[in-house]
Amino acid sequence: MTGQSVDTARRTLAARFKSGAIESAELDARILIGAALGLDLTGVIAAASRLLTADESKRIEEFAQRRLGGEPVARILGVKEFWGLPLKLSAATLVPRPDTETVVELALEMVCAGLPLHHQLRIADLGTGSGAILLALLSELPDAYGFGTDISVAALRTASSNAACLGLAGRAAFIACDYAAALSGPFDLIVSNPPYIRSADIAELSTEVRDHDPLLALDGGPDGLDAYRAIIPQAAALLAPGGTLVVEAGQGQSGQIQGLMTATGLTLDWPVKADLAGVRRAVAGRKLPL
Template sequence: MTESIAGASIDSARRAVAARLADAGLDSPELDARLLVGHALQLDLTGLVMHGQRQLSDEEAQRLDALVQRRLAGEPVARILGHKEFWGLELQLSADTLVPRPDTETVVELTLEHLQAGGALARPLRIADLGTGSGAILLALLSELPQAFGVGTDINTAALTTARENARALGLDDRAALVACSYASALAPPFDLIVSNPPYIPSTDIADLAVEVRAHDPLRALDGGRDGLDAYRALIPQAASLLRPGGAVIVEVGQGQSDDVAGLMSETGLASDSSATKADLGGIPRAVMGLKKRP
């Protein structure tokens, strides 16, 4: 493709890239093309519009072609760009972190709805995000809760480095602490809220995931064991012991797992029922909440 776009205008190159991605059957080829062209030329949307008739140099064409080849091989655009927007926040990614997905925003939504119902949005709160990865959930909540302090944990220290950089870039590092441990094993009570997007894909299903996921997201952040519930069996009892009375644990779950996770919460004494869930845009229950009963 390099020869065909060298000397072409930016607009023509973008259309050529979009057509190539569409022919490969990739979703959202026009958006992907705009992002890849912008990244290759270091131009935002305004820059692409303003300079649409400028011709690409041979070097720019080669750089763009290399990015397109990566996308055609199944690498997600967010990985190629090195960042992803989540809850309106731009987060840097690394090989040790998941790409944040819109489904995970249901955890943030359910948490904020719970706090609003209890009149606690403006209160000082202590939050833990177990398996924080890029820090997506923790930083989204801190951006909405100016009186809150959060602790993010991850067993992968490289992921914590990425989360720390994101907190610093967003000006939230003074209210975020990051701890290397398995889920909540190194934390001490009390917490008002505990959130998590743990690995929940059954081990035997990993091979059937889209290449964007199975080949590029860290396996440790995907593999939930034989039935996908291993992480919940570990973190829910930990969360129950750390929560204040009246506190909540809110977790993301996979398709068909909401009842099982609610059952695990009930076994540890947390109150959870069908009303304590939040569905994603596809109508799948995606976030599940358990409440620690007051004496």
């Protein structure tokens, strides 16, 4: 690519991605060219006629090989935007997905609808990963304080770094444990995006997910519900009266999750919230007030 213009390199890269059956070929090419050159998308357009240096061409080719090998753009860049927040990633964390913003939306709706609060809102995010859900909520709720838990110490380091970079470290604490095992309540709001893929389905996932997201964050056991069987009873015990649990569900799982919630005494007085694809994605249960 040395000696090519920025625009020619972009078009060439997009064509290679299309030939490699990458659906978002044009966008991925623009993003990776921009990252290699240290430019945003507007900057890439403005620099269209500039010729690439040898170092820039080498960097673009390295990015191209990684993307053609199935590595997601977010992994290549080491960062992913979620709820408008730039989040650093690591090998121990999932790439946050737009579907998960549905959990944030439902949690905020329920808070705004009037959780019975007489103190600073206390939030727990079980299996926090990069900290995406917790940090999104804290960014919207300036009086809230949150705890993020994860079994992976490496994931917690990433989440803690994200909290610091976003100026939220003073309202977020991170604890190494299995879901809520090391927490003591009460909490007004508990959220989680647990592993929910059936073990037998892992092999059928896309290369981007199967080969690059941590298995611990994907594998939900034989029926995909193992994590919910652990989380829901823990949450029911830790919620304050009137407090709410909101979890992400896999496709077709919301009804079973609701059944697990009612079995622990949580009430289902809020409808399941669908994501943009129409999948019933965010499920809420509430602990009855005293």
